[in-house]
Each structure stands twice: as C-alpha cells, then as structure tokens.
Amino acid sequence: MLATTHTKVVHGFYRYTDIWFEWNQVLPNQADGYAVKAILAHDAIVHPDHPLRIAGKPGIELSIGTLENGEARLLFSSAQVEYIRYWLHAMGLTKELIPLPYSDCLLTSSRLQNHSPVIYKTGSELRSALKMIDKNNRKLKGSDSGLNARRLMFERVRSLWSEQRGVWCAVDFEAWDMDHHVITEFGWSSVRWIEGEPVEDMGHLIVAKHRGYTNHFVPENKRFYHFGQSEDVTMKELKERIHTMIQSMAVPGPLFLVFHDNNQDLKYLRSPEIDAPLDGLSFFLPESCSEAETSDTPKLYVVDTSELFAALEGDSGGQKRSLERVCRLLQIKSTLTEHLHNAGNDARCTYLVLKELAGGDPLDMQRVTRWPRHTSNNSGLRVRFSKEDEDSDALPSDDDDDELITAGPYDPKTGKLRDGWAERIARLRQRLDGANGEGDSDSSKADGPPSEN
Secondary structure (H helix, E strand, C coil): CECCCCCCCCCCEEEHHHHHHHHHHHCCCHHHHHHHHHHCCHHHHCCCCCCCCCCCCCCEEEEEEEECCCCEEEEEEHHHHHHHHHHHHHCCCCCCCCCCECHHHEECHHHEEEEEEEEECCHHHHHHHHHHHHHHHHHHCCCCHHHHHHHHHHHHHHHHHHCCCCEEEEEEEEECCCCCCCEEEEEEEEEEEECCEEEEEEEEEEEHHHCCCCCCCCCCCCCCCCCCCCEEECHHHHHHHHHHHHHHHCCCCCEEEEECCHHHHHHHHHCCCCCCCCCCEECCCCCCHHHHHCCCCCCEEEEEHHHHHHHHHCCCCCCCCCHHHHHHHCCCCHHHCCCCCCHHHHHHHHHHHHHHHHCCCCHHHHHHHHCHHHCCCCCCCCCCCCHHHHCCCCCCCCCCCCCCCCCCCECCCCCCECCCHHHHHHHHHHHHHHHCCCCCCCHHHCCCCCCCC
C-alpha cells in the first residue's frame, strides 16, 4: 500500500477505509503507525484544532464519491493525506516523513462518476455515515439502472452546485388551459455568486393581451405573485426579455436552466412565439463548472427538480410528483407555496426545491435525515410515505400502512364530512388531550399527532 520513491504522485482521492484501516498497518515503523491511527481517529479528526480543519467550516470536510457501478465511498483527498504526513513529521510525531499510499489505491476523476464535499461535526456522525454508506451500497445491488442513473445525476448536481459558479435559473411558463398555445405568464428565479456570496434575482411577467384569459381546469392565480411586482408585457417584449436573460446568463457560463418537469416549459421556450437562444442546450451535465467554462460556445444545461426528487425518494418509475407535493414533502413553508400555477411563484418554488436538494447532504444522508420513520425499516431505497406526509388534510392514523388518503375530510360539494372522518377527528382529539395532560391516565400516554418529517 506504500508508494516507492520512484512512483509518480497522482492527485485524486483515497478511500477513507483504506487510509483509516490500512495505511497505519503497512508503515515500516510501528510507532509511526500509532501516530497515523491517532491523528485519523473519528473523534480526533472532527476536533476544531485538527490540522485538516478548514477555517470557517463547522466540521471536518471530506468527500463523497460515486464509483462507476453507482456505489458511494467516503474519501480523503490526496492533498489531505499528503498534508497529514508532513504535519506529523513537522510536529515530531514520526521519526521520518512516512511514505504515501501507492498510487493504485488512488481514485482519480476518471474512476469516479462524481464527487462532492461533505462535512461531519462529530465522531458519532462520521461513524454513522460509514455504516449508512455500507448499508446503502448493499441495497443498490438490487436496484435498477433507471434509479442508479437518477442517483448519479443527483450527486452530479450537488457537486456542480457546491462549486458556486455560473448561473442557476429556474423558469416556468403558464398558458391558457383551453389552448396551450396561448402563453399567459413567464416567471424566473436565479442565483449567481459574486466573490462567494449568492446574488438572487426573480420576476414575473404577464402577457397583457392575455391577462383576461381565465383557466377552467387549473387555478387562476396570475394576479397573486408573492415575490415582487408583476409586470405586464407584450408578446414581443416577453420574447426579447427571455432572449436577453438567457444570453446574458450564459456568459461566461455555465447556465443551468432549472425546471420542474421540463417537457412543457422547453416546448414553450422552443415555440415560434419565444424561439429562445438554446444552442448548445444539453441534458448531459458537465463534470465540473470549470470544464463548461472552457467551452468555445455558451453552454446551457437542463436540471429537472422532479427528477432530483425522484432520486431522493428512490423512485425509478416514470410518474413524477407535482411541485406542490414536492414542496410539502420537503417541508418548504406553506406560505411560500400558496397560489402555485402562477409562473413567478412556481419558478421561485422550483428554485427553493433545487436549493434544498443540491445544497444539502449527499443523497442517502438526506433521505434518512428527512424521513427517518419511513426509511429505517425499509429494505430498499424507496421512501414509503404515510398518509399524513402525502396529504396536508389527512389526520394521523393508527396504521400507516392503509391506502394513502388523497381526498380531504370535507366533500367540496356538500361541505359535509366524508365517511369515517368523524371517528378519525375524535381519535385526534383524544391524542391531543393526552399530549396536553388532560383525560385519564391511559389517554395521557397516547402519542400526539406526529410531527412532519
């Protein structure tokens, strides 16, 4: 496992387990091995005074990498390993400069589908992460290629987002539901980074001559933009605004156009009415923003939050969740998701979903942290949501395995409670009384309504 003096040093990543379990055992001097083991111990490496801690970071920064077969690995960078050997010798903790692991142990970019940083604050967090990675790798062996592709895409988006370069812009169109060729609204919500600080922009445009068109099958919410002032424009002005926006955001690039289910919105962008400048648009994400920036032509990439959420949920099927349902399951504030089917609101909420997913922990960590009740006993990678998670009107049940309730408690035509809901409300009141210390001793032990995950 040790490099010879003639081995050319190649930069990349080492598996955490190789460095933690193996490196110390193959060193020529046993005392040097003890020093390596001590400096890399789980509780030592997360300490604020550890030599690998980066100023301003709340914990130790390592990396999660995805191998070609879809399995994940916790990684040290080669720079971290090199620094540790120099630091140990400079502090007099090793007799000589210990040799590096040999380069065959190294995972270069060509051997990884993607990699992204991850931070651990405590030794127990780090130990739990190693167990989780191993457990999920075993589950992956039975998953299909569609889910693996979505998982790889999720981690690639996380990696690109972590670079804080380029522009990420969520967009949405609304059209009259009686004729989808009649575009009524356009909304956007974007972020770029200037000197490491995020700068956001958002807006909502209404086609003036179509303002009076009223929807019949979806909510009519063009008047209820929550994130600024709506603007009335002509179709010509709408086209010009979209062209200018895309062209300016794509320089120097990359520009990530973000959709929630991209199919219809891309049709509007490519329609004769808009004819957006989408030359170079790709569904295949670059390995890095730096790679995209070196391209001779502006590079545009499609990111779909419905696909990202499907990866997180562990769903390999073709049915995608609505933006409203995704926001609910991610616990994005309900006040922000009022009056969806407004292009500006939809674009903003799509951006918030992206930020939640791309700016969060690695996929498997997010899944377990967000929904621990629905993943701990699950043998696969699919999250099994309860009826309360799925429906904001649903009440807690004694059995989470019942069919999902998709209708609210009241019949919208009669205003009366549906069958079975009176009993469910009575059970909820008993639980609430018990949680507040009221009622008899048995009811005081009853569980309260479960909190949202």
